[in-house]
Amino acid sequence: MDLGEIGRTLAERLRDWAGDGWSEAVLQLSMGTSGSVDAWTDESDQDRGRALIDVLHGAYPRDRPPAAYEVRLRADGAYRFAASTDASALAPARFLFDPDFRCPGHPAPGMPRPAGLEPAATPTDPAVLREISALVEEFAERYTAITGHAPDWEPGRSEEDIAAAEARIQARLPEDLRALYRLVGRDSGETGLLGYFAHDSLDTVVEDYHYSLPGAYRGAAFDESPYSAGVVPEAVPPGRIKRVARDDWWVSFGGNHSDQWIAVDLDPAEGGRSGQVIEHGEEVARLIASSVTEMLTDVVTALRAGRFTRHEGDPRLEIQAAFHDAPDEIHVLLVRNVAKLDLTAEISTKDPEVIQSCHLSDGVDVDLATLEPLGQLREAGAHRMKTVVPNVAGLPLLESLTISAERTDLAALARHPTLWDLTLHDLTHPLDLAPLATLPNLTRLTIAGLDIPAIDQLTHLPALRVLTLDASQLTRLLASGHRLPHLAALTITGRILLPEAVEFLRQLRGTDVHLEEFTGSLNDPPERARA
Structure with missing residues (x-):
């Protein structure tokens, strides 16, 4: 089955699945290296979307490389089918530029064999x-x-x-x-x-x-x-x-x-x-x-x-x-309803040698300096807060921080030596990324959905390799003439169509990107589908 036939088959399945009362339906699929398929149609009806995956398995050529597929179908039967082996994941769109990249603590295969471990013909001692x-x-x-x-x-x-x-x-x-x-x-x-x-x-x-x-x-x-x-x-x-x-x-x-x-x-x-x-x-x-x-x-x-x-x-x-x-590794502390607690007293009851991850939720205002007694903390999160003051200088081992709040000030993070992963959500004010340029190991950053007036500040982050943006932020970044050539991986949140994703990738790479498109109508004979 060639791509044109696959596109028509998928459009037929999408029409059968979609029911009545719609003007345009969109089906996006990603096929991995093992032939596994992920489908995205309508976030409000994920159960039916998952059920559709099984129906579609038969339409897929198992010998094709990982790829993204998209069908856009109008109620009158006209459809457009697109496929790309360069954009192999959608909803969200994900681009992997450096397949050899690994986050800290996640070594790739090929670690050197320690001395003295060579296989030998000598019998057991x-x-x-x-x-x-x-x-x-x-x-x-x-x-x-x-x-x-x-x-x-x-x-x-x-x-x-x-x-x-x-x-x-x-x-x-x-x-x-x-x-x-x-x-x-x-x-x-x-x-x-x-x-x-x-x-x-x-x-x-x-x-x-x-x-x-x-x-x-x-x-x-x-x-x-x-x-x-x-x-x-x-x-x-x-x-x-x-x-x-x-x-x-x-x-x-x-x-x-x-x-x-x-x-x-x-x-x-x-x-x-x-x-x-x-x-x-x-x-x-x-x-x-x-x-x-x-x-x-x-x-x-x-x-x-x-x-x-x-x-x-x-x-x-x-x-x-x-x-x-042997002691269990119980290293996670979850503190809910922070607004109703004495956070300092709550933390004082915990063993500081054990807790390595702490997540706070449902508070009003919180200063992360409160977590300083947890000297072994490597991961922290503050979720559903009004204001978060990220004073983490007293947490010298901290590597990952998530802030979900209405307000924060990144200046408190300046020059932290070990922080490599930062996720920011829900902020309601313009955000200045300049303090992040002082973080020597900031490898992964998530800022999708936030108001970043100077989006080109991303180019000043010396260690940035993994980035999550929304389509509007990426559009502004590319319009500023910057390409972030050192990125290992990029995620674009929200729903974007495959041709848009491919155009983003083309601009980021500065080279041609693979995209095949076919159009047709379910009211025409199958051979009328065309590139």
Whole structure:
């Protein structure tokens, strides 16, 4: 099916879906690299819009590159179909100029392999193998005595199997993890050998390592998109795990089948140890144990002391190993209805060593200097406020700030050393961006919908790489003769038509941009569609 046929098919589907009582209908779609499709029609009827996606899947050529598509259909049957592989996202329109760009704390694949991790043909250290063997054998004996049957484990793997897995990962695994695989290929019965975790097969280890990006990532902290990648909090305990959203040299080897996984960290922070075991998941990034050996030792020690629970008919043991008591990373503080609270008193009750993100909402006037007792704060937000005074000089680690208020004064942000992400919403007064030029690391800025009289001040922001504007702001910026050549990514909010988006992109690049357009009428035979 060529593009002309696709355009007519989409126009037919749009007419069938749109019903009666309309003069013009617009359908915009974005197709990603995997063939996934996002559709936008009418924000007031998203359920029907999502249902339309399934109908349209059959019209899409799966071998085409990522692209944006648009159908504009009049009630008399006339339609215009447009397609562009240069503007691959609409509603909002998003342009990615530098696909290699990453926000701070979100490293790209290809991180250098730490020294000493090269795969080697040497067998597992015999002393480590003896130590792990003794621990595994004692666990099996105690488990059998408690349950009346041997643990359900898959057979151990050979040195050749382990070496083959390491060759695919391109790193030698810690000696104690190698020893565990020599003895137990997989804890398929989730017996409690590693507490409430169970290790996976070597095949799964390799598969998970290469899934999406090499290595492992930290759940909600991981987002490679420059538009929404978040601040990465410090893991618990601090200084042991690198403050990154993902790492090529975190090798997941098991989990608890509840969105929590464990990995050996082969690239620790300065205070950590290669081979330490970390837990990662949707909300968790913490150190579990200094090694697999320590985990096994904790489990066997707990069994010796009788610190376990067994439920009738359940082959698993709930073992109270020491590493189960590792502190959770509870780092977010939400304070609602600020107008009705004594904010200073509320904050004084919190542990300043724990809170790394704080969001305030529904207040009148707030001075962010009130947050200074939270010395580890890396992310802050003030939402639905009257006035926000962003005095954040006393928050030296702050990286991300969101202000949703009627009034603010950016001068209070001047020269902040670590702030790289700033989002401003709802301001009702003209905004002077000049103070932002003093921020050495301001990488991402969102100002769509605001009155920015001197829009060309954007060109004075030395580190700006990711920007969100509305179409009016961008039109004024381009009319001033500026192109922001160092941008890595741009978002244009609101509804704009695909030809308009392509024209913006053409002006920003200063070169031709791909756009194909076809017109036709549903009242004519299919072959009448024309470019």
